[in-house]
Amino acid sequence: MTTAVPAPDNKKVFRHLYQLTAGKTISDIGNNFDMVALNMFVYLLTDSAVYMGLFMAVRLAGAFVAGFYAGILADRMNRKHLMILSDFGRSAALLAIVFTPADYQFYVLIPLTFIMGCLSTLFGVCLQSSIPAIVGKENIVKANAVLTAWGSVAMVIGLFGAGMLLGKVSYETVFLIDACTYVVSALNLLSIPLRTSEERTAAAKQENMSFFSEFKLIYVYLRTVPVLLSLMAIRLIDTFGSAAHNVGMPVFSAQLKPDQPSFYMGIIWGVWGIGNLVGSRIMAKKFTGNDTSVNERAFGIATFFMSLFFILLFFESPIYIILLFAALAGIADGVSAIVYATRLQQTPDEKRGRMFGVSSTLQTVGFAVGMVICSPLFEIFKPVAVVGILHGLPMIMALMFTLYYFGKWKPGRRAVKTENSHDVA
Template identity: 40%
Template sequence: MRVTKPANGASRAMRHFRFLAVGNAVSSYGSYLNMVALNLFAYHLTGSALQTGLFMALRLGASFLTGLLAGSAVSRLDRKRVMVTADSTQAVAMVVLVLAPVATQSTLLYGIATITGVCATLSSVALRSSIPEIVGADQRVRANALLVTGRSLAMVAGFASAGLVIATLGYTAAFIINAVTFVFAALNLARLPISTRRHTATPTDGGAGEAGAKRESLLGAQLTALRFLKAAPILLAMIGLRAIDGFGSASHNVGLPVLSSTIDPGNPAAFMSQFWTVWAIGSILAQRAVAWWAKRSDRSINERAFAVGAIVMSLAFILAFTTPPLLFGILVALLAGIADGFTEIAYTSRLQTAPDEQRGYVFGFSAMAENFGFGGGMVLCAALMERMSPLAVVAIFHGLAIVLALAFLAVLVLRRRGRGSEGPTEPEPATTGAPVPEPAGGVPEVVNRPTGPTTERDKAGMTEHSEAGT
């Protein structure tokens, strides 16, 4: 069933989403600032690298475990309320840490690590699952580009300002700023008149509806996701590739501080700041280009584009660790950002073609896989860099991602050629709980027909669609 929007409904939905994206960017800034501040504060309180490592591991572990239940939670509960509650909870946690006696703060840190890991994952899964319902499926690529743009800017601002804030104002000020950003995001979202769920949704046999979700266990939630993904193996393969890509991301995140110390021992932070700034510029350029394309093109971003983007991104990060000349290094960092930003949009937009009843489970499963890849990669890379150079470690993990992406791309090309003279068959994303079957021997494409409410363009009979093409 297609719900018709009133006049100017599409533009109003995107206007509301822009406000949501601003709030998300503000809270992301606080999160990146806090990521630096909390890790340094943990070491400041305990004086132990082991305790600091345990704090970081607990945060990653909480994120991973939350992925097991996030799909069930966002399928059962109101997603907007989940996001508001997650932001509010993190704000309260920061205030409690600030007001707590110094003697208890080291103990509270472990609770803070758990809360931030849980709430960040719940909020991310809820938001990514809701975008097609907030703006309509035909606008989801533009919406994803807005979100990733905001997060890229927030990451640069958060990391760049963390040292200055902590050095001049102290840890307490950093935590208060973080709490304020979460309060702003929660209030901003709470006031927006948006719907995060398809109202005509009904429970399915797989337990993906509200009634089914209430009965299922953590294992049941994963089985629900896998049942759907079994009917859409391309999405399952993309999630697997994304998890392997997490190992590659871990390698360059662990390796950059080591490389920076080698390049500029007197001021290693300078190289890292410059690299991530150029990377962010590239990411933003990609996102704005995709948003521009999505507004003007009737073509789609599909899984082949995702695979190509993953290959280019991994190659760029490997080249960055060869310590190229300055100008070439800037171009490499820019290319890494462009490919990273594009790949994020392509991945998220493709997974959002899942029906609303299964979408929360798919993104919950994806969050679990991504956190597993990144967390496991952090541990393995840290151990390997005790024996190997940063370039060797980055080449191994990003090289593995390249090999698997090439294999995935080859399978897609062969399956497409195997269609013969029948031509591509593009299944329309379902508006009910039924899984979207893949065409026999073919690859499902992202289509331009909106699964969400009919836009005013539809009413006017216009054929222009807001779907990015590649």
């Protein structure tokens, strides 16, 4: 059996977690800065929305390609070292853009953007699969809540801070700032004594296998735990809705206040971020995550309400009603993300990286397909109709999932707990 990493000193464990989160938050702000700045930089260089769309597709392609391989690497190598490599790699890519002569910048953007997409996925997969080893299985919900809360803060600061920053300094200066945030994160990781993998028996240590053998290994495992397949399928469809509300928010804000769309969009996202913080705080205080059946039930319910509140948000209501739904959507979104990560972290350590790798790949595919589907629809229909369609799908799936498994969770609670012990063994 795999021996769980002990957590003899919770204060020390969480001090390390908070230090890790601080560094990650700084790099997340930089990551959101460069998402905005690079998109605008491509548009400035080419004066073409088509090229900007191609650029975004390349970054998503990097995340897609890296997804499953990142999981394999996370299960075979030192996850902390991979996260440090990812941070330094992203910093180097941004510096390469800055120091490339202006006439050649466009030509280096595509490969470097692909690399950044790969490295961002590698970092995320390694971090998420490391949490049980870092804090102990009894603390993973609290750890996920901390990471989710500060991730939402970084998103709000990064997306809207980038807009203000670009109005005052050059693109190259923003890229240099972004590069520095990744270096800070890497140096922060170097300074923390983290153990990111659990002890394994010789039988659990896999020999190098081909890609298809690796894929078969995970496919066979997922078939033995079909509820994980259901969770991943819902998360995949949920990214359709994420694409819809991300693309639709600027359109909706322009309808609310044509002369100040960015102001309204900032308020809505800011309130969503506050809701996310509240949801994360509630989870950290009230939820243990020890029972897989509770995680699965909470995921279905939270995903249903998250989609519902996002749909209601896009109705043309008074601003205080819109902000109420934004806050509720943020709460449900935070809960959904935490219980989903917690359930995947209950898989065995030697397979956990692959689980997050597969999940990352599916979510990248879902978001890309959602972007392709919803972008032209906003030219034809009102935002509420488009968001209603793309968020309606995961809402229905989450409801069906909850109703289907509800009978299995309740009478089979003991059996589910047995499965849980098998998962984390």
